Amino acid sequence: MTRLLLGLCFGAYLGFGGPSVLSAQGGSYDESALRLEGHQGDLRIVRGLDGTVVAHIGGLRTPDVSTLVSPSEKAIAEAKIFSHDYGPGSWIAAAGIVAIGAGIGVYQMHDVERSIPTGLTIGGAALIVYGANRVQNAYNALARSLWWYNRDLKK
C-alpha cells in the first residue's frame, strides 16, 4: 500500500511540474541531433532520426535545457538565455490575459468608471505583447542552443 502511494506521488510529481527533460546522450548526428517541433499547441524538443521526445515546453513550466545540451558550452550559454526569458515572459503574458479578462468583467458593471476597464484592457494588452516578445526571444535562444549542440556532434 505504501509503495502504491509512493508510486502515485512520484507519478503526480512527474505529471505536474517534475523534470520534463531526458538527459542528453553522446552520439552521432543521426542518433542525437536535436530539433524543435510543435504539436497541438505543445512545443517539444525531439532527438534523432526517430524523433524521440526529450522535453516539453509549454504553459508556465520551463524545462532545464542546459542539462540537455550540457556537452556544448555555447549551447549552454544560449540555454541560459532561454531559461532567463521564458519563465518571466510566460508569467507576464498570463498576467496580461488576466488583466484583459478583469477589464471585460469590470466593463459589465454599470456603476464603475469607464477608465478602469479601459486601463485594464490597454495594460493587459501591453503585458501580453511584452511577455510574448520575451517568450519569442527565449524560443530564438533555444533554437541557437540546439544549433550549437548539433554542431558539436559527430557526423
Place this chain on the structure above:
Amino acid sequence: MAKVFIALVMSAAVMVSGASAAAQSAESDAPRVAKGAAGSAVGAAMRAETTADSTHSYDAGALRFETRWGNVSILRGSSNTLIGTAGWFRDPGLEQMLSSSPRALREVRGYETQNFRGSLAGGAGALATAVGIVVAANGSNDASSPILVIAGVSGMIWGAQHLSMSYAALSRALWWYNRDLSR
C-alpha cells in the same frame, strides 16, 4: 489557453506587416516581369550556390531559423548571416536553398503548404474579428457581430495551428539539410 491568446495577439500584430508585404509584392510584380532575364541568371547563380552548400562545413553552412512577430529569418552558419526572410505569403526561395537534400526538400514543401493555409486562415480570421468588433462598437444589435467575432477567432486559432505545423516542418527541413553537411 495562454499560448492560444499569445498566438492570437501575435497574429493580429503581424497582420499589418503581412498586409504591407502583400502590397509590396503586388507593387513589385511589374518590375519582376521586366527583370525576367536577369532573374533567371540570379536563379542559376543561386542554384550554383546551393550546390556548393552541400560541400560546406557545418560551421559555415548549417541553417537555422528565428521568428520575429510572424516573420521567419533564415540564418546561416556561426556568423548568423541572414540569407532570407519567410512568412505571411513571403517565400525566400527555400526550395532552391535546400535543394541539395531530398528529405529537406520534401519537408520544406510541407512547410510552404501549411504556412500558406495558416497565413490565409489567420489573416481572414483577423479581418473578420476586426470587422465584427467595429460593427459591435457602432451599436449594431444584430447577430452579425458575434458571428463575425466567433468565426474570426476560430479562423485565427485554426491558422495559428497550421503556422505551428509549418514551423515544425521547417525545423525538420533544416535538420535534414544540416545533417547532410560535412563536419
